[in-house]
Amino acid sequence: MxxxxxxxxxxxxxxxxxxxxxxxxxxxxxxxxxxxxxxxxxxxxxxxxxxxxxxxxxxxxxxxxxxxxxxxxxxxxxxxxxxxxxxxxxxxxxxxxxxxxxxxxxxxxxxxxxxxxxxxxxxxxxxxxxxxxxxxxxxxxxxxSGCALTRSGAQAGDVIAVTGALGGGGGGLALWQQGERDLTHPLLARYLLPVPRLAAGRALREIASSALDISDGLLADLTHLREASGVGAVLDADAIPLAEGLVDALGPQQALQAALSGGDDYELLVTVPQAHWAQAEAALAPLNVTLTAIGRCVEELGVSGVPTEAKTGWQHFVEQSASGRYRPGNRGGGAHE
Amino acid sequence: MxxxxxxxxxxxxxxxxxxxxxxxxxxxxxxxxxxxxxxxxxxxxxxxxxxxxxxxxxxxxxxxxxxxxxxxxxxxxxxxxxxxxxxxxxxxxxxxxxxxxxxxxxxxxxxxxxxxxxxxxxxxxxxxxxxxxxxxxxxxxxxxSGCALTRSGAQAGDVIAVTGALGGGGGGLALWQQGERDLTHPLLARYLLPVPRLAAGRALREIASSALDISDGLLADLTHLREASGVGAVLDADAIPLAEGLVDALGPQQALQAALSGGDDYELLVTVPQAHWAQAEAALAPLNVTLTAIGRCVEELGVSGVPTEAKTGWQHFVEQSASGRYRPGNRGGGAHE
Incomplete structure (x- = not known):
């Protein structure tokens, strides 16, 4: 040995x-x-x-x-x-x-x-x-010192935004479970070769009010951010950027569920004060990373604007999968996620 | 879940x-x-x-x-x-x-x-x-800054010494394999509840010329130190401090083998310039940690002064054990040990 x-x-x-x-x-x-x-x-x-x-x-x-x-x-x-x-x-x-x-x-x-x-x-x-x-x-x-982004800085009125596109992690896993093995497929690449958004995080660190990465799924991670900041969220489901090829692979309904709950996307979920929004877009433009507004922080706790069934739909999909053992976003409840 | x-x-x-x-x-x-x-x-x-x-x-x-x-x-x-x-x-x-x-x-x-x-x-x-x-x-x-102890500072003439006593890790494992389950037994305590020698390490950091911890066994770890420092070693087998109860549990020959090759002792192996020896002993005295000279660094590479069969004896003992799966010192070959 x-x-x-x-x-x-x-x-x-x-x-x-x-x-x-x-x-x-x-x-x-x-x-x-x-x-x-x-x-x-x-x-x-x-x-x-x-x-x-x-x-x-x-x-x-x-x-x-x-x-x-x-x-x-x-x-x-x-x-x-x-x-x-x-x-x-x-x-x-x-x-x-x-x-x-x-x-x-x-x-x-x-x-x-x-x-x-x-x-x-x-x-x-x-x-x-x-x-x-x-x-x-x-x-x-x-x-x-003092410039780190945390989960706790969001305030009512802030824009909720994500880098890149969502659902690729969950969609790629679904394809893998169906037997797809071509890692040049954009969804498989998103699942198995995720891109950490380090440059985007750095560019946003004196602009965004809060941030975390999407590992458990948009809704689950938004919950972490909302709870840490003490805010609610109104989302615009139609505005959520979907990963390339996702709708073709899963159909529109499962594609949205993958984006909302699939996890393993490793995009950044950030909140940006309205007054900083143009600055945030400008900061990411030279990095070739899109920043898409998908909603807004509100004072009333909870989340609205997304189909209720989507909040749990993806998990069911995964549990019915052929493998049923590995699944995105299931990273446990450790102190840091 | x-x-x-x-x-x-x-x-x-x-x-x-x-x-x-x-x-x-x-x-x-x-x-x-x-x-x-x-x-x-x-x-x-x-x-x-x-x-x-x-x-x-x-x-x-x-x-x-x-x-x-x-x-x-x-x-x-x-x-x-x-x-x-x-x-x-x-x-x-x-x-x-x-x-x-x-x-x-x-x-x-x-x-x-x-x-x-x-x-x-x-x-x-x-x-x-x-x-x-x-x-x-x-x-x-x-x-x-600049005060860390490393493996590479030993020079010919330095005293080779160990903190505490050796063989407890290997001896404790042997007892565990024989069915002993009383964690107040000194050997079982050494194996399952090792004491990291942080205070001793700190006390020796401007006194010792090199140091590492004994995880793989005295001879194996001494090899790491010798190779990093480019020195040889002459050991005095009779001077090696044996863990409490070790000879009673294993007999004198296996006790020495456990000390030389058993591993999992987590004592410090240090080299100390002769001129600093009294200072080293004095630094550890208030900590209630013994420091025992067991040999000396020499220019000629290699190691002498211990029974040749002891160099590999312990490994054979473990392989013949009832469990044969877990064994001391087998921590692989990672960059840091």
Missing amino acids: LAEFDLIQRYFTPLAQGHGVALGGGDDAALLTPATGQQLVVSVDTSVVNVHFPPDAPAKAIGHRALAVALSDLAAMGADSRWCLMALTLDQQRLGDDEVVSTWLQAFAQGFLALCDQHETTLVGGDVTSGSLSVGVTVMGEVP | LAEFDLIQRYFTPLAQGHGVALGGGDDAALLTPATGQQLVVSVDTSVVNVHFPPDAPAKAIGHRALAVALSDLAAMGADSRWCLMALTLDQQRLGDDEVVSTWLQAFAQGFLALCDQHETTLVGGDVTSGSLSVGVTVMGEVP
Whole structure:
């Protein structure tokens, strides 16, 4: 078994060099030098086989996705991503012989490290253990002191908006369960290769009044935001931007349900004071990220403007699926989501 | 299933208050304020059922142990522990009904949080998922810039020393495999409730020339230190301090093998320049932690002074054990150990 672990070290040797890295891999812990005037932003996410991704997902996608969902939390805080730690639990017996394990690890590492590079994030440590496949990723970012976006700043009158388009996570999962395996399909790409909205989060950090990332589904995450801020919401269902190909794949009703409750979209849900709206749009334009107003915060608690059946419809759909084991948005009730 | 996750939130709501905690639980990420003039020290460790602890270990011990082994890495760097994140993957079906899950979680949280309190460490976030039982713990500490202990500073002539006593981890595992379940037994306590040597690490940080924690076993970890520092070692087998009750439990030969190769002791292995030795002893005396010289660094690479068969003897013993699945020191080959 040790031979495979040697392979892991080969693929995952943390980089000794990187922004603020005084000592990278190879010691008991990494040694980092935070920038002055910045606060640290830290979060952890675990991706478990059969819960967060299918057992036959490509290794490269598993690596990418595990990091992407963790980085998405930094995006929601408006942080700059700096460093990460990766704890991989690997089911070698299930994978097969050494060559299969080696190929799997190489692809997994490619997916993980390519996304690190894209976001100037240095892998500074990790742990590899044997067991049922799961990937725990701790991400660490920085934000100028006092400038982090939180869930609690929304006020009545603020515009409710989302980046990009919704429903791709749920739609992609549905397609995967139907046997689609082409990762260039836009919905499958949205499900298995989500894009953390770090640049958008940074651009909005002195403009938006609150933010979080959509992991559990728009309605569920909006509830988190409403409760933290003490506001209600009036949504315009027709305004919700749907992922490319979603209506074609699922039909209009299921497409809306996927957008409302499917989860795993990893877009940002933000509130923006009306006076800042033009500034917010302008901030995202050069990033090639759309920002779509989908409603407004109101004083009266609760949410209106969406079909009632949509609030729970998607969950039923997933439970009736062929697999019935892994499902989007089911990330448990940990302290950070 | 969600009901149990609500219970988890109840037991594990991270503390909003704590040293340097600007924003604790309940948002997408925690927001921390590092102290000026300090470097961050970060490490992650995953504890997996059947690999790092027996499936029937008490929940309180699993919680304590998962944090202790992570904190041990901060101790080895001479860091002050500040914050942690906990990613729990919980096998609810295996545990049983809601009441059993609730009782298990309460005990697990007690073990984890009591150790947090002992080391002034604030739990600032987490993630809870469903799957095969494992606990991923990210620890974050601080050390005055430039003062961290590393594995690479040992020089020929330095004294090689260990804190406390060795073999308790391996000896405790052997007893557990033989059916012993009394956690007040000193060896079982060493195995399931290890004590991270944070105070000793801090006390030695401007005295020792190198340090690491003994997780894989004295000989294996000494190899890591020797290779990082480019030195050899001459050990005095008779000087190695053996854990209380170890010789009685295993006999003299297996006791020495447990100390040399058993692993899971979480004592510190340090090198101290001869000129600093008296200072090192004096620094640990008020902490009630012994420091025992067990050898000396030499220029000639390799290690001598211990029985050759001991280098591999323990592993054979474990493989012949009744369980044969979980074993000490088998923490894989991740970047940080």
